[in-house]
Amino acid sequence: MSSIPHHQGPGHAIDDAHAHDEHAHHPGGIMRWITTTNHKDIGTLYLWFSFIMFIAGGCLALTIRTELFHPGLQIVDPEFFNSLTTLHGLIMIFGAIMPAAVGFANWQVPLMIGAPDMAFARMNNWSFWLLPFAAVLLFASFFVPGGAAAGGWTLYAPLSVQAGMGMDLTIFAIHIMGASSIMGSINIITTILNLRAPGMTMMKMPLFVWTWLITAYLLIAVMPVLAGAVTMLLTDRHFGTSFFNAAGGGDPVMFQHIFWFFGHPEVYIMILPSFGIVSTILPAFSRKPLFGYASMVYATSSIAILSFIVWAHHMFTVGMPAAGQLFFMYATMLIAVPTGVKVFNWVTTMWKGSMTFETPMLFAIGFIFLFTMGGFTGLVLAITPVDIQLQDTYYVVAHFHYVLVAGSLFAFFGGVYYWLPKWSGRMYNEKLGEWHFWLTMIFFNVTFFPMHFLGLAGMPRRVPDYATQFTDWNMVATIGAYGFGLSQLLFFYIVLSCIRSGPPAPAKPWEGADTLEWTLPSPLPYHTFETPPAIK
Amino acid sequence: MQTATPQPQNQPRAAQKAASLRIALVLLSIAAVFFGGVILAQYSGAPGVGIGVLGFAILGFLLVAIGRNLRK
Numbered sequence: 001m002s003s004i005p006h007h008q009g010p011g012h013a014i015d016d017a018h019a020h021d022e023h024a025h026h027p028g029g030i031m032r033w034i035t036t037t038n039h040k041d042i043g044t045l046y047l048w049f050s051f052i053m054f055i056a057g058g059c060l061a062l063t064i065r066t067e068l069f070h071p072g073l074q075i076v077d078p079e080f081f082n083s084l085t086t087l088h089g090l091i092m093i094f095g096a097i098m099p100a101a102v103g104f105a106n107w108q109v110p111l112m113i114g115a116p117d118m119a120f121a122r123m124n125n126w127s128f129w130l131l132p133f134a135a136v137l138l139f140a141s142f143f144v145p146g147g148a149a150a151g152g153w154t155l156y157a158p159l160s161v162q163a164g165m166g167m168d169l170t171i172f173a174i175h176i177m178g179a180s181s182i183m184g185s186i187n188i189i190t191t192i193l194n195l196r197a198p199g200m201t202m203m204k205m206p207l208f209v210w211t212w213l214i215t216a217y218l219l220i221a222v223m224p225v226l227a228g229a230v231t232m233l234l235t236d237r238h239f240g241t242s243f244f245n246a247a248g249g250g251d252p253v254m255f256q257h258i259f260w261f262f263g264h265p266e267v268y269i270m271i272l273p274s275f276g277i278v279s280t281i282l283p284a285f286s287r288k289p290l291f292g293y294a295s296m297v298y299a300t301s302s303i304a305i306l307s308f309i310v311w312a313h314h315m316f317t318v319g320m321p322a323a324g325q326l327f328f329m330y331a332t333m334l335i336a337v338p339t340g341v342k343v344f345n346w347v348t349t350m351w352k353g354s355m356t357f358e359t360p361m362l363f364a365i366g367f368i369f370l371f372t373m374g375g376f377t378g379l380v381l382a383i384t385p386v387d388i389q390l391q392d393t394y395y396v397v398a399h400f401h402y403v404l405v406a407g408s409l410f411a412f413f414g415g416v417y418y419w420l421p422k423w424s425g426r427m428y429n430e431k432l433g434e435w436h437f438w439l440t441m442i443f444f445n446v447t448f449f450p451m452h453f454l455g456l457a458g459m460p461r462r463v464p465d466y467a468t469q470f471t472d473w474n475m476v477a478t479i480g481a482y483g484f485g486l487s488q489l490l491f492f493y494i495v496l497s498c499i500r501s502g503p504p505a506p507a508k509p510w511e512g513a514d515t516l517e518w519t520l521p522s523p524l525p526y527h528t529f530e531t532p533p534a535i536k
Numbered sequence: 537m538q539t540a541t542p543q544p545q546n547q548p549r550a551a552q553k554a555a556s557l558r559i560a561l562v563l564l565s566i567a568a569v570f571f572g573g574v575i576l577a578q579y580s581g582a583p584g585v586g587i588g589v590l591g592f593a594i595l596g597f598l599l600v601a602i603g604r605n606l607r608k
Contacts (some may be wrong), residue, residue, distance in 0.1 A: 025562045040567035041542060119556040119560075120556070120560065185563070186559075186560045186563045186564060187560075189559065189563060190556045190560050190563070192558055194552060194555050194556050194559060196554075220563050220566055220570075221566070221570060222568050222570075223567070224567045224569075224570035224571035224574070225571070225574050226572055227571055228570070228571045228572075228573075228575045229574065231575060232575060243579075254578065258578075442573050471581050
């Protein structure tokens with residue numbers, strides 16, 4: 001993953017034009033990565049960046065869990081604890097999950113549609129290199145007077161209007177990350193619409209490409225809304241406006257509406273690429289075509305459209321007319337229909353397939369199992385009177401970690417194991433991969449399943465201290481969190497040892513894989529599909 | 537299994553670049569409308585402004601798209 005060799009490996013399948021790869025001129029060393037416009041290099045940069053942020057965000061999570069091991073205040077003061085929960089959320093969402101998904105898109109979208117690169121290669125470089133600066137701003141906010149933002153990743157007004165300088169750095173970081181996301185989305189949409197190989201019609205595109213096309217449209221629609229919201233927050237803080245400041249006639253609740261108009265589609269921005277990865281892995285290891293391809297495309301589109309009309313289910317306790325509560329409750333439940341179509345199709349793809357259970361398949365099945373659980377708890381939370389009881393409890397924390405960790409993250413792990421042989425030209429250690437899966441699966445559930453009980457018993461989220469009756473399950477969750485965190489070091493070792501010394505991978509290590517990238521040699525040449533292939 | 541054979545490019549590079557640029561500008565303008573629209577709607581304070589911006593944006597993009605195809 002870290003390096004693309006400049007010469008061809010064995011198994012060169014279709015394109016002799018790649019022979020001139022050996023003469024490709026591009027800088028070596030650090031300048032290769034800073035100046036690169038190659039989609040594979042940029043994909044690699046995104047993936048390593050997201051892994052570093054995942055570890056950083058994970059360290060914040062472990063500090064949170066350490067504080068919560070016992071009731072009472074142990075290692076951090078309450079203000080800093082709130083900063084930890086806020087930055088954990090922001091870093092994991094904007095620094096880890098979204099860049100990881102973009103990393104997969106950079107690697108796979110051009111390869112899967114037979115394009116030589118992304119449509120705007122220089123803008124692609126810029127999209128990535130904005131991110132480290134945003135990350136530095138976020139981490140720097142811990143060290144400024146007043147500390148980092150502490151009002152939760154949702155940055156609700158009026159807390160965010162009153163917060164210290166750390167909030168300004170957070171706002172600036174969000175602007176930068178938003179710009180990066182919008183540029184990346186424009187690039188992905190243009191690449192898919194304009195650079196497909198002859199014969200690669202829209203309904204022949206692999207589902208991963210479809211899910212990213214829809215995700216990119218979602219990003220174009222909602223990232224500017226978030227940027228607008230934090231811009232208004234900034235002007236409220238420094239330029240005397242009162243968009244969200246009640247003292248000046250503003251409306252703090254309006255911030256919540258605008259934020260969640262971004263925030264709920266954002267959930268699908270994080271999960272749809274994972275759907276695409278799982279929809280690629282399952283047929284390969286079931287040795288059957290994906291069941292209901294067209295219905296998968298329509299279901300993904302339906303989920304994206306419905307995501308725009310459910311935002312206020314995050315705000316049932318804020319107060320709204322009963323008709324509004326009913327509308328948002330039923331609209332939210334409606335999302336279960338296309339999601340159910342997808343789960344049904346995944347299960348049916350496996351039905352009577354010649355299944356094998358290599359690591360990518362284990363993560364894909366783990367994804368289906370745990371994501372479905374997260375989906376069901378989402379349905380529970382969609383019921384207005386239940387949500388009013390469970391609002392801001394650990395039940396909500398359990399729900400969205402089942403969706404985003406067991407959902408997005410499991411799919412990304414599966415995707416890395418699936419494509420690593422193609423990217424690096426080397427095989428990973430299958431036995432260790434399976435260990436990684438089982439440790440992750442077990443410790444994930446040890447960490448987050450007890451949070452359902454804590455939430456149902458009434459433990460509020462975002463508190464550094466709690467009543468003593470919650471102690472036992474908090475201890476279990478903390479032990480699980482350490483196990484989960486340590487398991488990810490194994491993932492790092494597996495990837496590193498694969499890249500450095502794994503046995504050579506064949507051009508197509510997975511028997512059932514049938515997308516375009518597997519027609520290319522492993523490792524991939526630096527430039528691919530310079531002459532577009534014709535798809536039959 | 538998708539199979540692939542090398543094919544000559546069916547669209548000249550300059551034309552493809554121009555088409556890509558057009559798509560990018562349309563997408564960028566959508567992002568700009570959403571960004572400006574949400575601030576304008578809040579700034580004016582009138583409840584109809586937000587939906588107005590959205591409506592005009594949808595109609596505007598639709599008219600431009602139809603107009604471009606009519607010219608062809």
